[in-house]
Amino acid sequence: MAEFEPVLTANIHKPDSHTLRVYEQGGGYQAIRKVLGGMSPTDVVELVKASNLRGRGGAGFPCGMKWSFLPKDHPGPIYMCVNADESEPATFNNRILMEQDPHQVIEGIIIGCFATKASTAYIYIRYEYPTAFRRLQAAIDECYAAGLLGKNIQGSQFSLDIYLHRGAAAYICGEETGLIESLEGKRAWPRIKPPFPAIEGAFRKPTVVNNIETMACVPHIVNRGADWFKSMGVPSTGPRDAGSYGPKLYCISGHVEKPGCYEMPMGVTTRELVERYGGGVWKGRKGKASIPGGLSMGIMTEKEWDVPLDFAGPGKVGCLGLGTAAVTIMDETTSMIDFLHNSCRFYAHESCGQCTPCREGTSWAERIVHRIKAGKGRLKDLDILLDIASSIGIIPGTTICGLADGAAWPIKNAIAKFRGEFEDDIKRTNPTGWMVEEAVEALELVGLGTGH
Amino acid sequence: MAIITVDGKDIEVRDDERLNVIQAADRAGVEIPFYCWHPGLSVVASCRMCLIETGQKNKETGKVDMLPKLVPACQTPAKDGTVVITNSEKVKANQRFVQEGLLLDHPVDCSICDQAGECWLQDYYFDYGHQQRRADIKPFTSRRRDLGEHVTLFVDRCVMCSRCVRFTREVSGGGELQVIDRGSHAEIDIFPGFPIDDKMSGNVNDLCPVGALCSQDFLYQQRVWFMQPHNSVCTRCSTGCSIQIHENQEHLYRVQPRYNPNVNDWWMCDIGRFENGYVHAPERINSVKRRNDSQWENLLWPQGLLAVASAWTEAALRHSSEKLAVVFSPFLTCEEAFLLASYAKQASPKARLVLGKVPIVDEDETFKKGFCIRAERCPNRRGIEAILSHFQPDAAVGWGDFIAQVESGAIRAAYVTGNYPEVWNDDAEAAKFEKLSLLIVHDLLPTPLARRAQFVVPGVTFAEKDGSYVNHAGLLQSASWGIRPLEGTQSDGQSFGQLLGRRGLFQAADVMQELAKVVPFFARAADGVPEAGLNLVSGTEKTPRTTELGTVTHPTPTFRSVASQLVEIDVQTA
Numbered sequence A: 001m002a003e004f005e006p007v008l009t010a011n012i013h014k015p016d017s018h019t020l021r022v023y024e025q026g027g028g029y030q031a032i033r034k035v036l037g038g039m040s041p042t043d044v045v046e047l048v049k050a051s052n053l054r055g056r057g058g059a060g061f062p063c064g065m066k067w068s069f070l071p072k073d074h075p076g077p078i079y080m081c082v083n084a085d086e087s088e089p090a091t092f093n094n095r096i097l098m099e100q101d102p103h104q105v106i107e108g109i110i111i112g113c114f115a116t117k118a119s120t121a122y123i124y125i126r127y128e129y130p131t132a133f134r135r136l137q138a139a140i141d142e143c144y145a146a147g148l149l150g151k152n153i154q155g156s157q158f159s160l161d162i163y164l165h166r167g168a169a170a171y172i173c174g175e176e177t178g179l180i181e182s183l184e185g186k187r188a189w190p191r192i193k194p195p196f197p198a199i200e201g202a203f204r205k206p207t208v209v210n211n212i213e214t215m216a217c218v219p220h221i222v223n224r225g226a227d228w229f230k231s232m233g234v235p236s237t238g239p240r241d242a243g244s245y246g247p248k249l250y251c252i253s254g255h256v257e258k259p260g261c262y263e264m265p266m267g268v269t270t271r272e273l274v275e276r277y278g279g280g281v282w283k284g285r286k287g288k289a290s291i292p293g294g295l296s297m298g299i300m301t302e303k304e305w306d307v308p309l310d311f312a313g314p315g316k317v318g319c320l321g322l323g324t325a326a327v328t329i330m331d332e333t334t335s336m337i338d339f340l341h342n343s344c345r346f347y348a349h350e351s352c353g354q355c356t357p358c359r360e361g362t363s364w365a366e367r368i369v370h371r372i373k374a375g376k377g378r379l380k381d382l383d384i385l386l387d388i389a390s391s392i393g394i395i396p397g398t399t400i401c402g403l404a405d406g407a408a409w410p411i412k413n414a415i416a417k418f419r420g421e422f423e424d425d426i427k428r429t430n431p432t433g434w435m436v437e438e439a440v441e442a443l444e445l446v447g448l449g450t451g452h
Numbered sequence B: 001m002a003i004i005t006v007d008g009k010d011i012e013v014r015d016d017e018r019l020n021v022i023q024a025a026d027r028a029g030v031e032i033p034f035y036c037w038h039p040g041l042s043v044v045a046s047c048r049m050c051l052i053e054t055g056q057k058n059k060e061t062g063k064v065d066m067l068p069k070l071v072p073a074c075q076t077p078a079k080d081g082t083v084v085i086t087n088s089e090k091v092k093a094n095q096r097f098v099q100e101g102l103l104l105d106h107p108v109d110c111s112i113c114d115q116a117g118e119c120w121l122q123d124y125y126f127d128y129g130h131q132q133r134r135a136d137i138k139p140f141t142s143r144r145r146d147l148g149e150h151v152t153l154f155v156d157r158c159v160m161c162s163r164c165v166r167f168t169r170e171v172s173g174g175g176e177l178q179v180i181d182r183g184s185h186a187e188i189d190i191f192p193g194f195p196i197d198d199k200m201s202g203n204v205n206d207l208c209p210v211g212a213l214c215s216q217d218f219l220y221q222q223r224v225w226f227m228q229p230h231n232s233v234c235t236r237c238s239t240g241c242s243i244q245i246h247e248n249q250e251h252l253y254r255v256q257p258r259y260n261p262n263v264n265d266w267w268m269c270d271i272g273r274f275e276n277g278y279v280h281a282p283e284r285i286n287s288v289k290r291r292n293d294s295q296w297e298n299l300l301w302p303q304g305l306l307a308v309a310s311a312w313t314e315a316a317l318r319h320s321s322e323k324l325a326v327v328f329s330p331f332l333t334c335e336e337a338f339l340l341a342s343y344a345k346q347a348s349p350k351a352r353l354v355l356g357k358v359p360i361v362d363e364d365e366t367f368k369k370g371f372c373i374r375a376e377r378c379p380n381r382r383g384i385e386a387i388l389s390h391f392q393p394d395a396a397v398g399w400g401d402f403i404a405q406v407e408s409g410a411i412r413a414a415y416v417t418g419n420y421p422e423v424w425n426d427d428a429e430a431a432k433f434e435k436l437s438l439l440i441v442h443d444l445l446p447t448p449l450a451r452r453a454q455f456v457v458p459g460v461t462f463a464e465k466d467g468s469y470v471n472h473a474g475l476l477q478s479a480s481w482g483i484r485p486l487e488g489t490q491s492d493g494q495s496f497g498q499l500l501g502r503r504g505l506f507q508a509a510d511v512m513q514e515l516a517k518v519v520p521f522f523a524r525a526a527d528g529v530p531e532a533g534l535n536l537v538s539g540t541e542k543t544p545r546t547t548e549l550g551t552v553t554h555p556t557p558t559f560r561s562v563a564s565q566l567v568e569i570d571v572q573t574a
Helices: A020-025 A031-035 A040-052 A063-068 A093-100 A103-114 A129-146 A174-182 A212-224 A226-230 A272-278 A336-350 A356-373 A379-391 A405-416 A419-429 A440-445 B021-027 B090-104 B119-127 B163-170 B203-206 B270-274 B301-320 B334-348 B383-390 B399-408 B426-429 B448-454 B492-499 B508-518 B518-525 B557-574
Strands: A080-083 A121-124 A161-166 A207-211 A247-254 A258-265 A287-291 A326-331 B002-006 B011-012 B051-057 B065-066 B082-085 B144-146 B153-154 B176-178 B187-190 B213-215 B228-232 B240-249 B251-257 B289-294 B293-300 B326-327 B353-357 B412-419 B438-443 B455-458 B467-470 B475-477
Touching: A020 A103, A031 A103, A031 A212, A031 B203, A040 A103, A040 A212, A040 A226, A063 A103, A063 B412, A080 A103, A080 A174, A093 A103, A093 A129, A093 A212, A093 A440, A103 A121, A103 A129, A103 A207, A103 A212, A103 B289, A121 A129, A121 A174, A129 A161, A161 B163, A161 B399, A174 A207, A174 A379, A207 A212, A207 A287, A212 A247, A247 A272, A258 A272, A272 A287, A272 A326, A272 B334, A336 A356, A336 A405, A336 A419, A356 A379, A356 A405, A356 A419, A356 B090, A379 A405, A379 A419, A379 B021, A379 B090, A405 A419, B002 B021, B011 B021, B021 B051, B021 B082, B021 B213, B065 B082, B065 B119, B090 B119, B163 B176, B163 B203, B228 B475, B240 B492, B251 B270, B289 B301, B293 B301, B301 B326, B301 B334, B301 B412, B301 B492, B326 B334, B326 B383, B326 B399, B334 B383, B334 B467, B334 B492, B334 B508, B353 B399, B353 B508, B383 B467, B383 B518, B426 B448, B438 B448, B475 B508, B475 B518, B508 B518
Parallel strands: A080 A121, A080 A207, A121 A161, A247 A326, B002 B082, B326 B353, B326 B412, B412 B438, B438 B455
Antiparallel strands: A247 A258, A287 A326, B002 B011, B051 B065, B051 B082, B144 B153, B153 B213, B176 B187, B228 B240, B240 B251, B289 B293, B289 B455, B467 B475
């Protein structure tokens, strides 16, 4: 494979890369002039559709198709929400873009708003990103000063305002309707669908919600064309698979020598990531497992590291999907019980509490794993955990949003792929209690009985 | 007509009904369990108890396309061709899981919980839950905090259906309640220092499907399975909410609203719900009394009434009957007013018929979704007016005119009915009756006016009598008695019937038929009064299906029928 030339991160190593001057020197804001200079909104939507750009936020929904769901000739305002609530564990690709190259993001947003006829865009940025917040705000101010935002941009009929909204740090605000609720000043309880945001979203108006990285891809598609975009990445393999094209920012973290965010064409393998960019598993150890794209996507064993990380790949080995392409590596010394404990604790803490299965299921799973970790586990617990994991989420249909699927997948994968380790640990730490079938007797044995 | 298939059974639904699948299934006799949905509130689909499998039937091919996922029945509209499966293993597994989840941290303190017996968590666990608890969590805490004067929250019993929160936001409009914290730590709470204190707060206790929100007033007073419900009508304002009174052994314990789309939907105000202390007030008048100078003599039935009647006849002879007046309290039922008016015209043909004092308190208080507490704090002004104008077409006489005539001496004898829930006159007003030669007061409580009377006849409260009321909008509703009249008293209809010389027991339905024949205003009531009332003014009203009627606690009939089946099975096995 020829050496890949970075696209999204082309500018980030330049000094002052976050300023308008440097961005324009690197060829920035040409796409806007092209768009405003003679393309119609429909042209832009069709172009993005042709490029098969899929959302980078986790679900991988085709971006152009999402835009085309908006009602045609809607009389009232249309809003765009840009999801910068990058709260999936171990994910930091949006952060790099917002901190190092905010103008690229803003250019994408302007084009996106032009295509969707949105007159207002809200960037919902997570609270924990102060630098990104400051630099985005500074970039927006620069754009207003340079006539790139506001009324009649570049002498065209198109006007756009961008507001930066800072969240209050909750995982659920990354869910698109949770984000909209939070933006409206309400409790971030995801909404029931239908109506989908494209019909009734923020402030009850049609709304399109896109990820930062998705928007950053848009100017490049406009500049270089859909065919160029599709020349990178992995074509579709099945009728329902829209293909995985374009550049992608992969985050590598965990037990590697050189963690960081690296840009590659869609579809590299975990092994390639670890060996070529991550500097190998740290301390000369062997890898044990990895998370393919944020904790919600589940877990891959080391043997599965040759699966390409595209939208379809992780699903082939039982994971939920590509997610945010944030790869976390675990070395051979990592306890899967610790991993699962950490995972369950996260989701129990972040469950919004609206749907019963997720609210109670995540909290129950956490308490079970906590007990296993404390040496009071039972073999039966593993089956209960699997039952919980298969009962929650939008895939069985028992919750409103996908948070519960994210909570379920690490449980399902960890127990399915490392069941032996769990069983050994339970038998070792709880030698007298693990075999007991009846909960009440088991509790007596492990000292948790009611005592009367 | 839309055809919906529920578990293989086809039912027809009118196109304009806009039902969801829970309601449609209910018509098919299939119960879909739910917590968070309520017909009077917005849909949040968050309890996930009502998940079902659904699909769409192709009209031409007859092929059914099922959705792969479970969907909430509350959120699924019942459209033509909708196919619903409520009894598949997938659906049951989810119901079991939701029940299990809700009980993870639930204290299961049913033995001391007020809701036990009408608790959805209890009932559903028998029908839809696991047989054995798999969780080894020991939550058994029962934190309690007061949210307002009438509302107390048992925090750990809550199932987070958020009905109460939506009620305060959408119906009462106060927005006092909210969810605090997140995930399994989420709780219902108020802002510190801002309790739920509007006049609709009691409804959240009804709405709560479990024992989390309890009424301070009813707390630990009575087990719900000992109480008998009786349909009644609230008499505290001219809205005339449809209510149920819950009693056990002649004691009124609780008042709950009853669904009536013509009046109050599912709600009622705290005045009607909680301010019923007068029903069991110890000072209530409990026999016919005659005053001899300053001594009161208790008279037995029916001699007491005969003495009253002869005193009245004597006054009519002495003063000529146009100097007599009969005052009709707006708390009387239509039937009672009809009997009393008939008596007045019989014994004293020219007696003046007076509409009693109409209590007005402040102004109408209207809440966000339209529920209104009327300033006119009496149930039957319109009904009384209709009857009086029939018997006395020429000149209506109000309370103020009546007082003026009493003071001027134009009226020499008066029969004043009261039955107000509070003391309704004061010494100054009573002193104006000085010149009367005969004053008969028919009342609940010993008011200053009653102390001046020659005769006092005991009245009874709304809970103790059958009868009908006409509310502010002209809607005629019938109430039935829940508790027997206080010892020593008898129902007002019985008393007036006896004055009129009628034999036998007073039957409100019979009197209503007679009234419908005599007074054209009531003509529509000739064939009886349906549960949701009859509008005598506009001539049209909504008639809900009998299956939709009931209290907010048990909004679907199937729910009740399942509960009754359970009881039957128990009896058989025993």
